[in-house]
Amino acid sequence: MKTNVFCLIFLISFGSLTAQKIYSTGQSYKADFKVFVVENEYQADLKVYKVSRPYEAKKNTGLWYFSNAPYNSDKKIYFCENEYEADLKVFFVDYKYQAKWKSSEKKFLLY
Template identity: 55%
Template structure:
């Protein structure tokens, strides 16, 4: 029993960390995080690559899968229209290898 408990805990944690599933809500008060999309890569805290399948997401690396339902998401985000309103500034990249954190001090936001 002592061996099973740590193993079960690791599975639970690994499953939870694996999810970078986000849902874009239409109301700011429903969101966990307010996000602003910047126009230049160097202005971003996080470079995001949108994946087309849930299994392609990785830990907290900026590979996001947008869900079609709020309950399926790990984080609910709201896109704001001004930089100063945002918790996180992102820039969408065109390749998975470019995704990642530019400002690691904000990495905790997506956990």
């Protein structure tokens, strides 16, 4: 019984670690990392789809829910104006199925 409870708690905790609830801050020093929005899909590390409900933002797949408060988010980001400042380059897609990592070497930023 104790093992089952421990496993359940672990699974719930792990699910929240990989969620994609994002808060966009106006100051770069408050952000976990900096993001630059590219104009072309091929330039991006991650193709992002903006979901409208927090429960839709699952795993580390590029489905982002933008929170209105930093305490409701998993990660805080800053949208920078120059590509060279960015830790991650993203391209916003029109459909959910298009969201995915193009370059997996930066996945660690969202864990």
